[in-house]
Amino acid sequence: MSDNFRKLFPFVMLLYTKELVAPRPKPGLLRFRTKPPGIKYRDRLRSSFAHSTIHGMQNVFAEPHLWQRCLWLTIALGAGITGLSLYSVLRHRHNEQLLVSLIDTTQLPVYHIDFPAVAICPWSHVNWQRAPSALLRFLPRNPSAELQESFRQVLSVLDVVNFSNFYRARALGERNLTELRFMPMQKLVNYLAYRCDELFVPDSCVFDETPYDCCRLFVPEQTEHGQCLVFNSLISEHSRKKQLTNKFYPYKLSTAGEESGLQFTINSSNSHMRGGIKLPFGMILMIKEPRQWSNQLTYQLYPDTENLVAVHPMVMETSHNTIDMSPSKRRCFFDTTCCRTIGRIAWLHVFMKLC
Template identity: 80%
Template sequence: MLLYTRELVAPRPKQGLLRFRNKPPGPTYRERLRSSFAHSSIPGMQHVFGERHLWQRCLWLTVVLGAGLTGFSLYTVLRHRHSEQLLVSLIETTQLPVYHIDFPAVAICPWSHVNWERALPALHRFLPRNPDAELRETFRMLLVVLDLTSFSNFQRAEDLAKKNGTGLGFLKMKQLMNFLAYRCDELFVSDSCVFDETPYDCCKLFVPEQTEKGQCLVFNSLISEHSRKKQLTNKFYPYKLSTAGEESGLKFTINASYTFVKSGEPLPFGMNLMIKEPRQWSNQMMYHLYPDTENFVAVHPMVTETSPNTYEMSPSKRRCYFDNEKNPNFQDSSLTYNRENCLVMCLHLVVLKTCNCSTPVFLPPIETIRECGIVDAACLGSNADIFSYVKMGEQDKYINDSRRGHFCDCPDNCNSRQYKMTLNVRKLDYPKNSTETLIKAQIYYGQRVMTKIITKLKYTNLDLLANFGGIISLYIGASVMSFIELSIVLGKLLRVFVKDAYAKVKRVC
């Protein structure tokens, strides 16, 4: 049995419930901040809460706030520079092999649109039986006008307005001109076509196709229906070429026979040579091929691409359209968008607006629209200055131009090709007593490599992040871990503040 002294015996409590003392107060917010930033990775913060004297703490607080404000003000400048979305074009390479792109399309367009050996068959085919002398004369005059008519000299159509053309109002101009156009076997010398050092039948390489110069014979194009069918059956079409230099590309010989030209015609028999992209309707840049000459055309392609990081920009600010974007001014056409195709579609809409008809013999067809006929010759001739001149932007504000012209809003395509050509011509030497009149031509790459230019944003989101990190590190000495640490400290303080506020509310209630 153990005995305890009186001092070791606890006094008996009074009657009723025991009353416990309140929980001792926790550390203050200042003490929490001081303990949190005592070993902080953010330079200066440990001094703000760790220095003993008030003036030292205020000095360090001023330094930290000044550095922070300076860093974030510079970030604002960077953010403004990024929001401007400036574009810069750079030469990515000058050694891109030419086999990365299709060989350009080559179009042969005779200066004369009418093979006069088919003038009489055309009269019997397109005119009613037993036409009178006046109708025959009007038809002959129509052929004279069509012989050299294009959008560059539509003024010749005004001559038809002086005649009574109501008797020929039923004629379909496209059918008539394509019937009168030169055919492959009439132009090319048999077995004269060679591509990539391989002989071909010329009429299998060159197919009829509509251009701004009327019907031409085109190689390696994807515009005509015949060419698109060829692409379905031949996986190597459009053709590519990996070599360069003379004898390596396309070669052909044209029989420049004067029997096809109208007697008394001052213009000799010659050709227009057009180099364009396979999916391009036409090209304004052309070369003339004269009889008794051998022509060497060296093609120097250049590829221009726009980086996908510009997708976020609007086409109006980027000033170009990607293939999957639709230009509102380029509607109702099966053609691939590029600036040249947009211009010819715009021109056709101008013809439609001016004369209320279409000209599918020269321009991409517009469905359900009446074709211009001889009755529209006066309208087409009197407005030739509108069709032959394209105005850009707001040039009327700055240029005093008497020509009417037409406006077209056609930005470039973001991914395009440009061809620079150099033409060398020499006179053909025939054997003695030769009666031939020929035109020879070679089209080939000038070099096996080409230049590629890429356009991209000058400042991307990655550049913004990298520059921001550099500025913050320079002025604050902070890193990603510093921001995470600061977020954790503020989160803890917020949690304690909410917990204390909840306890006070509960105590009051």
């Protein structure tokens, strides 16, 4: 070093070109300084509830007195338990989907309600006066005696069978029906069924105090009790065509009470029945809704009697959210578009005469 440099810097600092070496500690384990004390859990909880949006929880830790903190804690816990209880009750009611009935009115005008559908079903479904012509119409030419007997057995089964009991057709299993497998059964049933002019006395039908031709009111329709003649129905193709051509169909009444319903006379003729049968020429009267296919509740009509049936329909309207329920709970089926009206309370009378 030069003399001038030494005069200016009396103290000389030596720089090492390699890494600095730390001094060795004393023998034994190294000791680290302890961490500063952290925040206690109580203080953290108090800080969290101090900024909480739960009502009352700020006061549980902010109040100076113990009894005040206990009071606010009781209030907050009680409110929470009450809220959970109400939530569980409402959730249970929503899952249960209870039906609630409300009576809107018991004085709905009768002309707002569709008149029920009335079905007349003979006990015997075959008019045996047309049996010889049916044999020539539906069997091939020159049928054998065995084929003719099989055809008569088929007619005997069709005479008494319906959609509720097919067990009477078991007797046909013992016969060879191979030659009858291509027979159009539906056309055969329609051909042998009783027609309107064969059942009703001419000019005997009266509806809403107005005389009608019975064949204009009653149309053939397949029901649970076989082929019947039905009034004011919307099930068969004939009924749907009538609705397109008549804007007042299904029919309604202008007034209620006696002499305001449907009245007709049935022609009791045993000549249409099969020989050797002791049963009288009786009828089944079925009253159902216009859009209902069949009804299990029926009435039996016997010859030489006058029958009066009083109908008391109760009409119900359902809300649209009912369609979300299962059919087992609501106990009815809806159309695919909306819930249709079934009825309100009204009073109707239907007169039936059987001669």
